[in-house]
Amino acid sequence: MPAVNRRFLLKTRPEGRVGAHNFQLVREPVPRLADGEVLVRNTWLSLDPTNRGWMTDAPGYMPPVAIGEVMRGFGLGRVVESRNPDHPEGQLVQGLTGWQDHAVFAAAEPPMVIPPALTGLPPSWHLGALGMTGLTAYFGLTEAVAVRPGDTVVISAAGGAVGSVAGQIVKILGGRAVGVAGGPEKCAWLVDELGFDAAVDYKADDWRQQLKAATPDGIDVDFENVGGPVMEAVFSRLNIGARVALCGLISGYNDAAPLGPRNFGALIAKRATLQGFLVLDHFPRYHEAATQLARWIDDGLLVHRETVVEGLEQAPDALNMLFDGHNTGKLVVHIAD
Amino acid sequence: MPAVNRRFLLKTRPEGRVGAHNFQLVREPVPRLADGEVLVRNTWLSLDPTNRGWMTDAPGYMPPVAIGEVMRGFGLGRVVESRNPDHPEGQLVQGLTGWQDHAVFAAAEPPMVIPPALTGLPPSWHLGALGMTGLTAYFGLTEAVAVRPGDTVVISAAGGAVGSVAGQIVKILGGRAVGVAGGPEKCAWLVDELGFDAAVDYKADDWRQQLKAATPDGIDVDFENVGGPVMEAVFSRLNIGARVALCGLISGYNDAAPLGPRNFGALIAKRATLQGFLVLDHFPRYHEAATQLARWIDDGLLVHRETVVEGLEQAPDALNMLFDGHNTGKLVVHIAD
Numbered sequence: 001m002p003a004v005n006r007r008f009l010l011k012t013r014p015e016g017r018v019g020a021h022n023f024q025l026v027r028e029p030v031p032r033l034a035d036g037e038v039l040v041r042n043t044w045l046s047l048d049p050t051n052r053g054w055m056t057d058a059p060g061y062m063p064p065v066a067i068g069e070v071m072r073g074f075g076l077g078r079v080v081e082s083r084n085p086d087h088p089e090g091q092l093v094q095g096l097t098g099w100q101d102h103a104v105f106a107a108a109e110p111p112m113v114i115p116p117a118l119t120g121l122p123p124s125w126h127l128g129a130l131g132m133t134g135l136t137a138y139f140g141l142t143e144a145v146a147v148r149p150g151d152t153v154v155i156s157a158a159g160g161a162v163g164s165v166a167g168q169i170v171k172i173l174g175g176r177a178v179g180v181a182g183g184p185e186k187c188a189w190l191v192d193e194l195g196f197d198a199a200v201d202y203k204a205d206d207w208r209q210q211l212k213a214a215t216p217d218g219i220d221v222d223f224e225n226v227g228g229p230v231m232e233a234v235f236s237r238l239n240i241g242a243r244v245a246l247c248g249l250i251s252g253y254n255d256a257a258p259l260g261p262r263n264f265g266a267l268i269a270k271r272a273t274l275q276g277f278l279v280l281d282h283f284p285r286y287h288e289a290a291t292q293l294a295r296w297i298d299d300g301l302l303v304h305r306e307t308v309v310e311g312l313e314q315a316p317d318a319l320n321m322l323f324d325g326h327n328t329g330k331l332v333v334h335i336a337d
Numbered sequence: 338m339p340a341v342n343r344r345f346l347l348k349t350r351p352e353g354r355v356g357a358h359n360f361q362l363v364r365e366p367v368p369r370l371a372d373g374e375v376l377v378r379n380t381w382l383s384l385d386p387t388n389r390g391w392m393t394d395a396p397g398y399m400p401p402v403a404i405g406e407v408m409r410g411f412g413l414g415r416v417v418e419s420r421n422p423d424h425p426e427g428q429l430v431q432g433l434t435g436w437q438d439h440a441v442f443a444a445a446e447p448p449m450v451i452p453p454a455l456t457g458l459p460p461s462w463h464l465g466a467l468g469m470t471g472l473t474a475y476f477g478l479t480e481a482v483a484v485r486p487g488d489t490v491v492i493s494a495a496g497g498a499v500g501s502v503a504g505q506i507v508k509i510l511g512g513r514a515v516g517v518a519g520g521p522e523k524c525a526w527l528v529d530e531l532g533f534d535a536a537v538d539y540k541a542d543d544w545r546q547q548l549k550a551a552t553p554d555g556i557d558v559d560f561e562n563v564g565g566p567v568m569e570a571v572f573s574r575l576n577i578g579a580r581v582a583l584c585g586l587i588s589g590y591n592d593a594a595p596l597g598p599r600n601f602g603a604l605i606a607k608r609a610t611l612q613g614f615l616v617l618d619h620f621p622r623y624h625e626a627a628t629q630l631a632r633w634i635d636d637g638l639l640v641h642r643e644t645v646v647e648g649l650e651q652a653p654d655a656l657n658m659l660f661d662g663h664n665t666g667k668l669v670v671h672i673a674d
Contacts, residue, residue: 008574059360059573059606060606061605061606061607106562109651114420227601227602241390246601246604247605248605249601249602250607252602257599258599258601258602259596259597259599260596260597260598260599260600260601261597261598261601262595262596262597263597264564264583264586264597264598265564265589265595266588267396267398267583267611267613268398268583268584268585268613268614269398269613269615269616270398270613271612271613271614271615271618272611272612272613273606273610273611273612273613274609274610274612274613275608275609275610275611276604276605276606276607276608276609276610276611277608278606278608279607281608318428
């Protein structure tokens with residue numbers, strides 16, 4: 001165990017894009033444990049659009065990260081020291097480790113244990129298809145909107161961690177999956193490798209025509225991750241009784257004053273049901289969902305893909321990859337083996 | 338029966354406020370009936386915010402009124418000639434009569450029959466608390482969002498036809514009713530006469546503080562009729578698991594490019610459920626709902642109020658009263674006795 005714990009502390013709140021200047025990287029001793037605590041060696045860090053929201057002081061579903069506090073983030077690692085019998089040394093866990101080498105979890109807020117049957121899989125998968133982003137897709141499609149066979153489902157940010165899994169689950173559930181992603185390569189990947197029925201390149205001039213062509217019978221379900229003009233175009237093509245799973249609005253996260261959907265009234269005309277949801281409400285069913293997702297991977301129905309950034313020190317810059325669309329699939333930082 | 342049928346034809350699509358110049362008032366012979374048709378002498382015309390939407394060529398839940406076509410509108414009257422045995426002469430009916438003295442209903446799209454037990458009530462009530470606007474409040478609160486005892490429900494446009502009934506139904510259902518309306522008189526009326534628990538005057542400088550003071554435990558249900566800054570303020574005070582009944586967005590109806598809610602993401606953070614709805618989907622339950630609403634009036638639990646404009650020729654200008662907040666309760670035009 002290294003004697004030093006590298007930690008990214010939030011120094012300033014970003015305006016627009018995040019940069020290294022928003023953080024202070026400090027080196028502190030690895031903390032000593034109090035009774036009931038466990039020490040986790042963080043080996044993989046998850047980068048997610050929601051991280052950006054935590055850096056603002058706007059109200060959200062969690063309190064903002066305080067200035068001077070370690071940057072909040074989801075990570076995965078092994079218990080290396082334990083004063084909690086529920087979490088013995090060597091146990092593979094994940095949770096809000098923060099952007100640091102070592103994280104302490106108190107007994108009142110313990111880490112989530114990786115299902116023992118799944119510990120043989122590549123660890124980073126537990127942050128992706130088998131973790132928070134996979135669960136977001138899973139519970140969004142099975143709970144927030146219950147996708148039915150025959151539903152045409154449009155998924156924005158379909159090349160990302162949530163969207164790429166979501167489209168594949170739509171196919172498993174018998175729906176028609178239409179992904180919206182940036183660039184011909186990502187679009188080809190969605191259709192050719194992941195089995196989406198169609199993909200819309202939102203960077204192409206004719207993206208509206210592409211969306212129309214891909215949804216000739218209208219849209220039954222919007223799995224919404226982005227917001228902005230694409231969401232408005234999707235709203236305008238909703239069928240009567242359509243459902244919207246409101247998962248994220250990444251297009252506005254770097255924007256101090258994001259715009260809302262200008263055709264909000266389409267939700268009245270189409271008698272739409274919109275459900276805002278957060279994966280954290282579904283954590284009690286983590287093992288059930290992860291086991292199901294792993295089975296689908298094993299059966300060849302679900303492909304996991306990730307973009308790996310090497311080194312904890314890259315985390316601040318790497319976060320922007322999410323907003324620039326420079327990741328494909330799940331974006332993770334490899335901290336240590 | 339007069340030999341002449343006055344009809345307001347749509348001449349031009351309005352930009353901003355509606356005016357007489359958008360219509361052509363023509364005098365035509367009263368039409369002769371084909372088999373299966375009935376002729377209704379229109380005595381009361383309902384003016385509703387949705388009328389404004391029908392005048393645009395934007396997509397909506399019904400096709401736009403065509404240029405040169407009679408202006409669409411809900412009205413009430415008696416069958417004065419009939420070639421349909423389901424609708425004998427003398428029957429009191431309502432439906433899409435249009436802005437005219439006489440309306441013909443084909444067998445395929447018959448008028449709605451006023452429940453016989455309720456024909457002794459003032460006829461205009463069947464366009465208000467016992468009609469489309471009353472049903473909008475009723476089904477919005479009992480179906481789109483099922484209000485439960487103890488819910489804090491905020492109702493925008495609470496001084497209007499839908500909102501004033503909605504707040505009273507909230508009280509009947511055991512909820513806490515907070516109305517948003519324009520001006521101290523309307524606010525006092527909501528609390529003192531209709532029994533709302535609190536009212537917020539959106540024209541007052543301190544309306545945000547008023548909203549906060551009126552909802553100390555947050556907001557469980559938003560019965561949304563208006564949109565704009567008030568809706569944003571309500572969104573920001575939603576409790577986790579809140580429900581939004583999206584009924585109307587009147588603040589944007591005169592606006593060629595209305596803005597959407599800038600804090601749309603609050604629906605994610607609060608895991609809110611939003612239901613867009615239209616009363617027309619509930620027409621099959623008209624008699625059941627009207628009977629219940631009439632019983633509440635009879636029991637003194639529900640007060641009906643209306644603003645009456647005299648004369649069909651006033652309809653174009655009167656429509657603006659809805660957008661200026663110059664009506665209290667249901668706005669109707671008295672055409673004939």
